[in-house]
Amino acid sequence: MFSKKIVLAFTLILFAGGASAQGDFEGIWTADHPPRMGQPDPTTVKMTPAGLAEFEAFTPEKDTQLRCLMPGIPLGLIDPYPIEIVYQEHQILILYEHFHQVRRIFMDGRTAPDHWQPSLGGYSTGKWDGDTLVITTTHLSPDNNTWTAGYPFSGDESAYVVERWSRDGDELNLVGEVHDSANYEEPYVVNGHWTFAPDGEIWEYECIPEYADVK
Amino acid sequence: MKSLCNGYRIAISIVTLGILAGFPAMAHHSGVAYFDLEVEIIQHDATVVEYVLVNPHGRLTYTFTDEAGVQQEWTGELASSNNLRRLGLGGEILKPGDKLKTVTGSPARSGTNFMRLSRVDFENGDVAQLVGPNAGITRSGE
Numbered sequence: 001m002f003s004k005k006i007v008l009a010f011t012l013i014l015f016a017g018g019a020s021a022q023g024d025f026e027g028i029w030t031a032d033h034p035p036r037m038g039q040p041d042p043t044t045v046k047m048t049p050a051g052l053a054e055f056e057a058f059t060p061e062k063d064t065q066l067r068c069l070m071p072g073i074p075l076g077l078i079d080p081y082p083i084e085i086v087y088q089e090h091q092i093l094i095l096y097e098h099f100h101q102v103r104r105i106f107m108d109g110r111t112a113p114d115h116w117q118p119s120l121g122g123y124s125t126g127k128w129d130g131d132t133l134v135i136t137t138t139h140l141s142p143d144n145n146t147w148t149a150g151y152p153f154s155g156d157e158s159a160y161v162v163e164r165w166s167r168d169g170d171e172l173n174l175v176g177e178v179h180d181s182a183n184y185e186e187p188y189v190v191n192g193h194w195t196f197a198p199d200g201e202i203w204e205y206e207c208i209p210e211y212a213d214v215k
Numbered sequence: 216m217k218s219l220c221n222g223y224r225i226a227i228s229i230v231t232l233g234i235l236a237g238f239p240a241m242a243h244h245s246g247v248a249y250f251d252l253e254v255e256i257i258q259h260d261a262t263v264v265e266y267v268l269v270n271p272h273g274r275l276t277y278t279f280t281d282e283a284g285v286q287q288e289w290t291g292e293l294a295s296s297n298n299l300r301r302l303g304l305g306g307e308i309l310k311p312g313d314k315l316k317t318v319t320g321s322p323a324r325s326g327t328n329f330m331r332l333s334r335v336d337f338e339n340g341d342v343a344q345l346v347g348p349n350a351g352i353t354r355s356g357e
Binding site for chain 1: 247248249267269270271272273274295297298300
């Protein structure tokens with residue numbers, strides 16, 4: 001019969017295999033998004049009357065990036081710049097070259113404290129669904145947009161974003177759902193794609209306001 | 216090709232529509248809210264005034280003489296400094312006084328002398344493709 005040592009060793013191997021089911025996303029990734037920068041086909045976006053009114057009233061001045069403010073979430077879910085992902089014990093960091101944006105994805109089960117104010121980046125918590133990272137972001141600012149084409153974002157208390165990140169070899173994929181019932185009858189879905197770049201570089205991204213506006 | 220009263224030629228290009236609809240990674244902002252992407256402007260025999268590489272958008276300012284004989288100064292919006300540098304379109308490729316065979320882009324909806332640049336053809340035959348999956352610089356003879 002099997003000795004206790006063999007059973008113990010087998011058990012450890014079994015659980016070690018389970019722990020490695022979490023995706024390994026650490027490193028630098030270069031942007032390689034689908035057409036339309038991963039945004040949905042405009043003909044499929046179903047806006048509410050209020051959302052459509054906001055869309056038609058959009059002007060460049062409402063784009064935070066053209067005021068040299070970081071895009072935040074949901075606007076900054078996808079951009080054409082590299083990102084770096086770092087794992088820490090209690091959180092995953094997503095470091096964006098674009099505007100040096102730093103996202104903290106809390107992985108330790110915490111929830112947003114009562115004093116947390118709405119912000120461009122919001123409050124993000126994450127969990128693993130197998131090897132897929134699921135991020136939920138709340139406390140998002142109404143001073144944001146969903147996309148630069150003028151798709152609005154209400155920043156209502158009920159608005160939130162769910163992201164599902166998965167890795168396939170050297171490819172990193174994101175499916176992001178923007179839940180904003182004030183403006184959209186259905187979630188606005190984006191698809192991001194990055195390629196692993198172990199020798200990639202994250203450059204400084206300074207923004208000069210005088211060159212941000214559209215004349 | 217269609218000539219307008221202010222002297223520059225406009226070519227409504229189905230190919231351009233296709234390229235811009237593809238929305239390459241280099242062009243972050245969708246552009247449709249700011250520029251009339253259904254119109255393509257081709258300006259000839261331009262002289263560089265300034266090529267500024269900054270974020271979020273670089274700028275190329277240039278002059279040319281329109282069909283009415285009037286010298287015009289225009290500014291073209293480019294991708295960010297970071298992305299232009301990654302594509303080999305750093306600040307060394309254009310200097311004040313450089314001559315450009317053609318400058319191509321889509322006009323701003325504001326009606327000002329401002330457009331989103333899609334392509335620059337140099338006098339020596341080099342081509343800087345600024346949007347699309349083939350964005351980058353192609354040296355003459357390649």
